[in-house]
Amino acid sequence: MTDSLTKDPGAAIAAPGSNKKKIVRRRSKRLKRLFPYLLVAPAVIYLLMITLYPGIYAIIQSFYFVKFGPWRPVGLENYVELFNDREFWAALWNTFVIGSISLCLQCVLALLLAYYAYRDPWIQGWRIVFLVPMLFMPSAVAFIFKLAFLDGRVFSDLLIRIGLIDSNLAIPSSIWMSRALLILADTWQWTPFLFIIFVAALQGQDEEVEEAARLDGASWAAIFWNISLPLMRPVIAVALILRAIDITTMFANVFIITKGGPGGATETISYFIYRIGFKTFNFGYASAASVVMLILTVIIAQLVVKRAFVSGRG
Amino acid sequence: MASIRRTGGEKLWIRYLILGAWALFCITPALWFLSIGLRPRTEIITPQPIYWPTFSLDAWHMLWSDWPMAKYLRNSVAAIFGSVLIDLVLAIPAAYSLARYEYRGRDDIGFYILSTRMMAPAIVAIPIFFLFRNAGLLDTVWALMLIYAAVNLSVVTWIIRSYMLDIPKELEDSARTDGASDLRILWEIIIPAIRPGIITAAVIAMIFAINEFLFTLLIASTPKAYTMSVALANFTGGSDGVIYNAIALVAFLAFIPVFIVVVAIQKHLSRGLTLGAVKG
Structure with missing residues (x-):
């Protein structure tokens, strides 16, 4: 030594x-x-x-009024205004609604697909097909969905052709259809992310455990539900946290597809801060919103992320 | 031994129905978007959508004649490769320190690095905008390079750390008894041993850098520093409306290299995407 x-x-x-x-x-x-x-x-x-x-x-x-001129101290005014701002609460709510629905949907889909895929002898070869959506730039994906559902009305046209509806869907003026569109775009692009992680986790598990259970007469569904799923809980946690981070900070899709409309129903917190800061140039106010977000982020990081990543690892 | 797992369980047709349906769901929008890129503008937004368009390279020619596309490409490549280089230079020693030494505060430092991954770009966007403006770096590729490096540093560090943890300590110990210094061990033993990890980290950082949108939008406010990702959002050319066929082609232009590198690191992809948490 x-x-x-x-x-x-x-x-x-x-x-x-x-x-x-x-x-x-x-x-x-x-x-x-x-x-x-x-x-x-x-x-x-x-x-x-x-x-x-x-x-x-x-x-x-955040303690100043900042627009174009010199900074003017305003004390807590920005925060008081923020907590009384219906648009701010709406943005938090929208982020939560759009984010949690997307996350649940993607997790269930990815688990289902991984369950069917991980035992497939050819999956190593053709899983690249499943990854295609993930490999596009998010801004490009946003345009795919904007064109198919809004500008090009392809989706409406297809539904009319198979006789489900009579006239074009008024997606941009419907709160839930607009939200659904953001959820769909995110789900299309990022379910593959969860999928390949889950497949890798399932394939990394000990085959002998499965075989033993199989010999005892357990069905594949029972094995998956009772053995594989509990074993991969830490992996699911890590993958979902990473996904949750990106969903709650969703920006490009909102910016390109809905611009926060209709009536602010799809305005996420990221878009809210961007709009206040760079559209109305009310920087002090936007900073107050940023600080609130920062505090929330730190709390969630300490409570959730730390446990998933740092503890429980060698 | 051919394991039970390989021969599968329930009825095969259900498996292939579900997987096939999902494969179609993944591929169809992408192929349709490619068809948008290869049709004339008059056939994109029409009263009735056109499913069998005439083939046209209009958008391709427009891309190179109406916009400084070569410049956008150059900007993207410079910013992305520069940022990945910065990341590797900073992350390899940091990961080595986190993976190989015992010291006070190590786990907190590691977690701090990881936690920057959680930071919403929107939260820090305004101060960073002013920071770069005061430094005179707005609208430059340098600013993009620095910000991409910062965004990805946490991911790169954690991926490399995970690969370093896998290396048996004996490998180093024998070198150390031979009298090699710590830095030499890092350079001559560790780095060659985790080359796949370093490549994986670089590829993941590259993809995230290509995808980065909000910072790029704020920092590159004029075409001088546009990258592909933001150039896309600006093909909305005023009175012309959104120029979808150009957008589609740029999307595929960026897709191809990403596809190639992802195929190359397929085996390490899930490990990289989970910052090392899954050893797939």
């Missing part, structure tokens, strides 16, 4: 200029202790620049 101390890269740097072995040893010891911090420091500093700096900036700005 002491031998490796002197071989420490830090020792070589510390050595020149000092001939006393003791000092070198002490310095290299300190360097040895600092070494892992030095390795991780650049990444942490870089990330602090995009999280801590903007966080502090947003907190300060």
Whole structure:
């Protein structure tokens, strides 16, 4: 161990200029202790620049009225206004509704598909087909759905052809059809994400357990429900958390497909902050909304994400 | 041994009906969108949708003559590769530190890095907009490069960390008794051993960078720094309406390289997407 101390890269740097072995040893010891911090420091500093700096900036700005002129301090006014702002609460609600429906739908679909796919001998070869939607840029996917359902009316036309409806659907003026459209676009693109993760998790499980259960006469559905599913719970948690993060921060689809309409029914929290900040240029107010979101994010990170990722892993 | 699992359980026709239906659901919109890219503009938005359009390369020619498409491509490539490079330079030592050393605060630092993945772009968008504006970096590829690197750093670090955790410690210990320094061990033993992990992390970061939308929209407000993703949203050319065939072609232009790299790292994809949580 002491031998490796002197071989420490830090020792070589510390050595020149000092001939006393003791000092070198002490310095290299300190360097040895600092070494892992030095390795991780650049990444942490870089990330602090995009999280801590903007966080502090947003907190300060949220106490000011900021439009184009000089900043004018307004105390808590932005927050008071925010908590009385029906549009803000609506945006939170919309994010929750659209997000939770999408998440449940995608999880159920992906589990069902993974259940049928993971035992398939050819699935390794043709699962790439299932991944296609995921490989498009989200902004491109948004345009696919905008054209098919709104501008090009392809969906309405197909329904008319098979006789389900008589005239074009008025999707843009319907709250639930607009929301459903966002949910559908997200589900089309991202169910594959959950699917391949679930397939990988299922295939990684011990086959012998399944075979033993099988020999005891258990049905495949029972094996899946009672053995495979409980075993893959940590994986499901991680995958759903990652998906939940992206759904709740959904922006491109709202920006391109619905612009938050009709009447704000599809305005998510990300779009709300964007609209306040970069359409009405009320930066102080938008920052107040950002701070509220930031606090929510930190709470959820501590409660949910930390448990799924950090504990329960080797 | 041919396991039971491979021979399957319930009726095969149900399996293939369900998987086949889903495959169709995945593929049809994509193929239809390709057909949009290869038809003349007059056949896109019509009173009755046209399902068998005439073939036309109008959009392709328009892409290169009416817009600085080559420039958008160059911007995308520069910003994406630059950001991935920054990520690797920062993430490899960080991941090494998190995976291989015991020290106070390590888990908190690791979790902090991970938690930046949770940050909604909208939350930090305004301060970052001002930060780049004050630095005179708005509308530059440099700003995009820096922001993509920041967005992906958490993911890259955690993926690489996961692969490093898999390497048996004995490998290093024998090198260390031979007198190799920590940095040399990282460079000569660890990095070659986790090459698949590094490639996976780079590919995932590349895809996320291509997809990034909100920051790009804010930072690249003029065509000078447009990337493919945002150029798309701006093919809405005013009085012309949305130019869908150009959008479709750009979408496929970005799709092809992503498809190729994903096929190349298929085996590692689910591991990469879960930041190392699934060893598929």
